[in-house]
Amino acid sequence: MLGGAAVHFSLAASFFTEVRPVGPVGEDFGAEQFEILESRGVLTDDIERVAGGQSFFWRGRYEYDLNVAHTEDTQLGVFGEFAPKLSAAAEAADMLFLANIQPDLQRQVRAQCGVARFCGLDSMNLWIETAKDSLLAAIAEVDCLILNDAEIRQLTGEPNLARGARAVMEMGPRAVVAKQGEYGAALFTPEGFFALPGIPLEDVRDPTGAGDSFAGGFLGYLDSHDGELDESVLRRAMGYGTVLASFNVEQFGTERVAALTREEIEERFAQLHGMTQFEPLPAL
Amino acid sequence: MLGGAAVHFSLAASFFTEVRPVGPVGEDFGAEQFEILESRGVLTDDIERVAGGQSFFWRGRYEYDLNVAHTEDTQLGVFGEFAPKLSAAAEAADMLFLANIQPDLQRQVRAQCGVARFCGLDSMNLWIETAKDSLLAAIAEVDCLILNDAEIRQLTGEPNLARGARAVMEMGPRAVVAKQGEYGAALFTPEGFFALPGIPLEDVRDPTGAGDSFAGGFLGYLDSHDGELDESVLRRAMGYGTVLASFNVEQFGTERVAALTREEIEERFAQLHGMTQFEPLPAL
Numbered sequence: 001m002l003g004g005a006a007v008h009f010s011l012a013a014s015f016f017t018e019v020r021p022v023g024p025v026g027e028d029f030g031a032e033q034f035e036i037l038e039s040r041g042v043l044t045d046d047i048e049r050v051a052g053g054q055s056f057f058w059r060g061r062y063e064y065d066l067n068v069a070h071t072e073d074t075q076l077g078v079f080g081e082f083a084p085k086l087s088a089a090a091e092a093a094d095m096l097f098l099a100n101i102q103p104d105l106q107r108q109v110r111a112q113c114g115v116a117r118f119c120g121l122d123s124m125n126l127w128i129e130t131a132k133d134s135l136l137a138a139i140a141e142v143d144c145l146i147l148n149d150a151e152i153r154q155l156t157g158e159p160n161l162a163r164g165a166r167a168v169m170e171m172g173p174r175a176v177v178a179k180q181g182e183y184g185a186a187l188f189t190p191e192g193f194f195a196l197p198g199i200p201l202e203d204v205r206d207p208t209g210a211g212d213s214f215a216g217g218f219l220g221y222l223d224s225h226d227g228e229l230d231e232s233v234l235r236r237a238m239g240y241g242t243v244l245a246s247f248n249v250e251q252f253g254t255e256r257v258a259a260l261t262r263e264e265i266e267e268r269f270a271q272l273h274g275m276t277q278f279e280p281l282p283a284l
Numbered sequence: 285m286l287g288g289a290a291v292h293f294s295l296a297a298s299f300f301t302e303v304r305p306v307g308p309v310g311e312d313f314g315a316e317q318f319e320i321l322e323s324r325g326v327l328t329d330d331i332e333r334v335a336g337g338q339s340f341f342w343r344g345r346y347e348y349d350l351n352v353a354h355t356e357d358t359q360l361g362v363f364g365e366f367a368p369k370l371s372a373a374a375e376a377a378d379m380l381f382l383a384n385i386q387p388d389l390q391r392q393v394r395a396q397c398g399v400a401r402f403c404g405l406d407s408m409n410l411w412i413e414t415a416k417d418s419l420l421a422a423i424a425e426v427d428c429l430i431l432n433d434a435e436i437r438q439l440t441g442e443p444n445l446a447r448g449a450r451a452v453m454e455m456g457p458r459a460v461v462a463k464q465g466e467y468g469a470a471l472f473t474p475e476g477f478f479a480l481p482g483i484p485l486e487d488v489r490d491p492t493g494a495g496d497s498f499a500g501g502f503l504g505y506l507d508s509h510d511g512e513l514d515e516s517v518l519r520r521a522m523g524y525g526t527v528l529a530s531f532n533v534e535q536f537g538t539e540r541v542a543a544l545t546r547e548e549i550e551e552r553f554a555q556l557h558g559m560t561q562f563e564p565l566p567a568l
Contacts, residue, residue: 064443065434150349159348161466162484182445183467186481193559197470197479200446235562273564275477278519280557 001253002033004056005099005122008209011257012216012244013097014040015265017223019216020090022046022109024078026053036258046090053078066207067181086112095223097215098142100124103134110141118229120144120177120219122211128155140172146215149178149186162188175234177218177241179211187238191231196238199246199272206252210245213257217244217265243268285537286317288340289383289406292493295541296500296528297381298324299549301507303500304374306330306393308362310337320542330374337362350491351465370396379507381499382426384408387418394425402513404428404461404503406495412439424456430499433462433470446472459518461502461525463495469529471522475515480522483530483556490536494529497541501528501549527552 006021013019020043025033029049037044054077060069084105096116098106100123110119119142127135128151135155139145145152145168149161158164165176165188176188182204184197218241225233243265250256290305297303304327309317313333321328338361344353368389380400382390384407394403403426411419412435419439423429429436429452433445442448449460449472460472466488470479502525509517527549534540 065437066443153349159350160486160488162486166486180467183464184479184481186484188484193484194562195468195481195559197468197481200449200470200472200477202444202446202450204444232563236564239562239564270564273562275479276560276562278478278523278557278560279516280520280523280554 002036003058003209003253005101005209005212007037007254008212008248008257009097009099009216009219010037010042011040011254012213012248013220013223014042014216015244015260015262016217016220016240017095018043019220020046020093022084022086022090024048024050024053024082026050026055026078029055036254040258043089046087050078050081060208062207065182066204069207084109084112091115094118095219096120097219098122098138099212099215100127103127103131103138106138107134107141110138118143118219118222120146120215122146122215123151123155124148125151125154136171139168142173144175144177145173146177146211146218147179148211149180152176152178161186162193177238179214181207181210185214185238185242187234189231189234194231194235194238196242196272196276199242199268199275201246201250204249207249208253210248213248214241214245217241220244239269239272240265242272286320287342287493287537289385289493289496291321291538292496292532292541293381293383293500293503294321294326295324295538296497296532297504297507298326298500299528299544299546300501300504300524301379302327303504304330304377306368306370306374308332308334308337308366310334310339310362313339320538324542327373330371334362334365344492346491349466350488353491368393368396375399378402379503380404381503382406382422383496383499384411387411387415387422390422391418391425394422402427402503402506404430404499405457406430406499407435407439408432409435409438420455423452426457428459428461429457430461430495430502431463432495433464436460436462445470446477461522463498465491465494469498469522469526471518473515473518478515478519478522480526480556480560483526483552483559485530485534488533491533492537494532497532498525498529501525504528523553523556524549526556 010019010021056077056079057075059073060071094117096113096119098121121142152164156164156167168176178186182198186195218237221237221240247256294303294305340361340363341359343357344355378401380397380403382405405426436448440448440451452460462470466482468481502521505521505524531540
């Protein structure tokens with residue numbers, strides 16, 4: 001079914017801002033798939049449909065507690081030959097998310113999108129193991145790394161997450177988001193530490209794409225904020241990322257987020273706020 | 285070195301209230317060990333020193349990321365023959381923590397401490413596997429289960445933690461605390477859900493006893509609160525549990541908590557508050 005980092009990210013971010021995904025698809029990506037994006041207002045001009053090509057394909061399974069995924073099949077398809085060439089409109093974006101892919105491709109996109117005021121980057125263990133120098137160069141060029149906590153440890157060689165996050169900030173980014181699956185997500189900045197739990201759900205169907213939906217809520221909210229992206233704005237963005245990720249896992253693929261409303265997002269954001277607040281002193 | 289659930293719990297709780305641990309020790313538990321407890325004001329009359337006996341002993345090792353412990357050696361020692369007989373003062377306690385041990389022993393203590401207004405219980409995978417009926421009976425007799433999240437899943441047969449916590453509450457307890465290692469801890473009550481992250485530390489020496497220090501901060505704070513133990517009080521107690529656990533792991537054994545001050549606790553409690561709060565609406 002329809003998936004992929006750019007799709008999950010775009011749908012999640014579409015509730016906050018104009019989104020323009022860049023990437024190749026095959027002939028199997030047709031009117032039905034475009035319609036899911038376009039009905040959410042996602043601008044699809046920079047999606048390149050390759051004649052005779054097949055879209056990137058992933059199949060996996062999850063363990064008992066859903067925190068561990070096992071890949072069963074990956075087919076690069078049209079991504080094998082992809083050379084990003086951004087449109088003028090894409091080049092002018094002032095917020096950029098480099099979804100997980102070979103880091104040299106991320107750098108090519110970054111270089112073409114020079115005016116962005118904030119740039120986030122995701123990656124994975126595969127690139128840490130096979131293209132670490134490229135990945136480090138890509139990380140140095142962004143404002144925020146958004147990565148699983150185990151991958152932050154692997155990337156930095158620091159078993160301690162706080163040390164690992166500091167090591168990343170010394171590479172360039174001003175913020176590090178550690179994704180922690182159902183445990184939530186943590187934000188490290190020079191100003192301090194902030195963490196949110198995952199929203200507890202009794203019915204979790206499919207964690208696939210949750211990290212990208214998180215990034216979509218996070219960067220989408222940041223893009224909707226005109227002022228300075230200070231600590232308090234980043235914290236609210238963490239909240240919207242958490243909310244979008246929680247909707248993502250409720251149904252398979254893009255089903256839930258594609259059918260979502262901004263009102264449902266705000267309602268769950270308020271619930272998340274209620275789940276995390278406490279009074280430091282006894283009420284008088 | 286000195287350790288054990290009752291020791292870690294007692295030292296942590298001693299910052300909030302009078303603590304009276306009940307249990308047997310061997311001749312290897314001497315003046316030096318009693319002094320560590322008594323210097324924190326812990327009442328040691330109900331610690332039974334068995335002539336010719338050896339104290340319970342555990343040795344283990346931790347994996348790379350410290351979330352996984354492996355037991356290398358366990359010697360029951362004087363616990364093998366232990367039959368709890370509480371003093372009149374212990375029987376009169378109005379707050380009770382049943383630390384992890386064979387659940388029939390927990391039930392014997394619970395039966396002797398009938399006036400407690402609030403009772404917490406910890407356990408472990410061993411008892412889920414070997415004494416499940418006894419454990420279920422013990423859980424039905426307490427107000428709050430405090431257990432690792434993986435063990436809540438194992439106990440209830442629910443891979444989903446929210447469903448597992450609800451299943452525990454249907455057994456009797458009005459609250460469930462899911463301990464999540466460095467990710468923090470979550471509180472489930474009929475009123476809702478609350479979660480706190482672990483406090484990020486760049487120097488973690490020894491996670492042993494962190495769960496018991498959490499329980500000591502949690503129940504110790506509750507005991508210091510004279511009024512109703514409502515949701516807001518439980519949330520603050522979660523905060524004190526988190527703070528005591530964070531100090532526990534900074535040094536080996538009881539070293540850090542034994543040397544702690546209430547001022548340091550309050551300072552870190554305020555830091556934790558700052559790490560978890562966010563404004564739901566943009567500042568005007």
